[in-house]
Amino acid sequence: xxxxxxxxxxxxxxxxxxxxxxxxxxxxxxxxxxxxxxxxxxxxxxxxxxxxxxxxxxxxxxxxxxxxxxxxxxxxxxxxxxxxxxxxxxxxxxxxxxxxxxxxxxxxxxxxxxxxxxxxxxxxxxxxxxxxxxxxxxxxxxxxxxxxxxxxxxxxxxxxxxxxxxxxxxxxxxxxxxxxxxxxxxxxxxxxxxxxxxxxxxxxxxxxxxxxxxxxxxxxxxxxxxxxxxxxxxxxxxxxxxxxxxxxxxxxxxxxxxxxxxxxxxxxxxxxxxxxxxxxxxxxxxxxxxxxxxxxxxxxxxxxxxxxxxxxxxxxxxxxxxxx
Amino acid sequence: xxxxxxxxxxxxxxxxxxxxxxxxxxxxxxxxxxxxxxxxxxxxxxxxxxxxxxxxxxxxxxxxxxxxxxxxxxxxxxxxxxxxxxxxxxxxxxxxxxxxxxxxxxxxxxxxxxxxxxxxxxxxxxxxxxxxxxxxxxxxxxxxxxxxxxxxxxxxxxxxxxxxxxxxxxxxx
Numbered sequence: 001x002x003x004x005x006x007x008x009x010x011x012x013x014x015x016x017x018x019x020x021x022x023x024x025x026x027x028x029x030x031x032x033x034x035x036x037x038x039x040x041x042x043x044x045x046x047x048x049x050x051x052x053x054x055x056x057x058x059x060x061x062x063x064x065x066x067x068x069x070x071x072x073x074x075x076x077x078x079x080x081x082x083x084x085x086x087x088x089x090x091x092x093x094x095x096x097x098x099x100x101x102x103x104x105x106x107x108x109x110x111x112x113x114x115x116x117x118x119x120x121x122x123x124x125x126x127x128x129x130x131x132x133x134x135x136x137x138x139x140x141x142x143x144x145x146x147x148x149x150x151x152x153x154x155x156x157x158x159x160x161x162x163x164x165x166x167x168x169x170x171x172x173x174x175x176x177x178x179x180x181x182x183x184x185x186x187x188x189x190x191x192x193x194x195x196x197x198x199x200x201x202x203x204x205x206x207x208x209x210x211x212x213x214x215x216x217x218x219x220x221x222x223x224x225x226x227x228x229x230x231x232x233x234x235x236x237x238x239x240x241x242x243x244x245x246x247x248x249x250x251x252x253x254x255x256x257x258x259x260x261x262x263x264x265x266x267x268x269x270x271x272x273x274x275x276x277x278x279x280x281x282x283x284x285x286x287x288x289x290x291x292x293x294x295x296x297x298x299x300x301x302x303x304x305x306x307x308x309x310x311x312x313x314x315x316x317x318x319x320x321x322x323x324x
Numbered sequence: 325x326x327x328x329x330x331x332x333x334x335x336x337x338x339x340x341x342x343x344x345x346x347x348x349x350x351x352x353x354x355x356x357x358x359x360x361x362x363x364x365x366x367x368x369x370x371x372x373x374x375x376x377x378x379x380x381x382x383x384x385x386x387x388x389x390x391x392x393x394x395x396x397x398x399x400x401x402x403x404x405x406x407x408x409x410x411x412x413x414x415x416x417x418x419x420x421x422x423x424x425x426x427x428x429x430x431x432x433x434x435x436x437x438x439x440x441x442x443x444x445x446x447x448x449x450x451x452x453x454x455x456x457x458x459x460x461x462x463x464x465x466x467x468x469x470x471x472x473x474x475x476x477x478x479x480x481x482x483x484x485x486x487x488x489x490x491x492x493x494x495x496x497x
Contacts, residue, residue, distance in 0.1 A: 018484050021434065025431045028352060030348050
């Protein structure tokens with residue numbers, strides 16, 4: 001069990017040699033950091049500085065007491081969780097786009113009843129409404145004796161008001177910490193669906209570090225800081241940037257977030273981009289119905305490279321089986 | 325307002341001087357570039373807030389302070405990932421990479437040797453060999469006793485020596 005004592009100077013020399021050998025052969029992976037962005041729309045940072053710590057503590061205590069009473073007082077709880085409802089005579093649909101679907105047309109719509117983006121065809125049902133007819137410019141839906149015609153991109157003003165009040169309701173509930181689990185899920189679904197009012201409300205909450213719901217907001221948005229960095233990487237041009245761009249595009253494709261879908265959709269407009277085919281593949285992977293008309297146009301565009309055109313056609317086939 | 329602007333200029337200066345090392349540490353722990361960039365941004369913003377609240381002289385050893393805060397932020401991030409059952413991307417698990425100018429065989433051998441180290445040993449190797457922290461500073465950053473850090477490092481070097489082929493076995497560049 002006895003060990004021969006080694007010469008400390010020998011040990012030190014061997015240590016130095018091993019360290020040098022490591023330094024010569026390998027290096028730690030290093031991210032290319034973007035420039036420091038001071039206070040990237042973090043209003044809370046500056047705001048909190050204006051208040052002394054004691055005042056912040058008092059506000060926190062008051063908020064805690066209020067939340068506690070809201071959770072325990074059934075009357076208050078009910079008044080807090082009642083989400084605004086859309087009048088029954090307004091279809092819960094916002095038509096984003098009308099696309100070719102075989103011989104006829106289909107509509108890409110945000111469905112505020114199920115909170116998801118849907119590809120609607122004649123005969124489909126949405127809540128109490130039935131799709132009656134879709135032409136190149138107009139979408140008609142009926143419920144009982146009421147028929148409503150909706151052009152693509154124009155939604156009923158009542159629906160806009162409803163969306164506005166719904167987003168405000170969710171934001172207030174999240175800020176106060178009183179939003180029920182069911183409403184949190186609906187809020188996250190609305191963001192995922194790409195409802196810009198909800199996304200804007202969540203973005204504002206996500207930057208306020210003092211809020212307990214900040215994490216929820218960031219998760220619902222899919223981590224905006226990382227996304228914007230990825231987007232910057234995915235779009236930068238230059239020698240030797242290809243491999244980084246490929247990785248960034250693939251990462252955007254993997255992230256489950258409406259912002260990632262939006263960024264990828266925007267990238268579809270870069271028709272001279274040699275990585276357009278890869279962008280298209282990521283859009284197809286997300287099965288983003290809002291990108292259908294852009295994909296259709298790419299599949300028909302003979303000026304873009306063959307690989308991109310083929311990718312667009314494949315994406316369309318995968319996303320709309322009837323379009324085969 | 326003077327305190328704000330000097331805190332801001334100080335943080336910009338620290339970002340310039342220490343950002344790369346902080347990024348290396350974040351990427352070492354998190355594996356994904358986007359996550360590492362997020363954490364670095366967050367760490368510098370939190371530090372800026374700290375400087376504004378407690379004064380620009382409140383951080384005596386900025387590099388060690390930033391390193392410690394980054395490490396803690398990474399641990400929190402990893403715990404969150406675990407809670408949400410996020411699956412790690414296997415390609416993101418490599419913590420070191422070959423130096424472009426080194427001979428491929430030698431880099432591969434050294435990379436293989438580092439894989440035989442424990443996570444704690446690899447972290448200490450990162451900070452001691454590549455970031456040039458002293459063992460005392462590493463103990464301060466990781467919160468581990470100095471003796472533990474010293475013995476981890478000693479064992480790491482010993483393992484590397486035993487695992488690595490002798491220099492003469494390798495092709496020279």
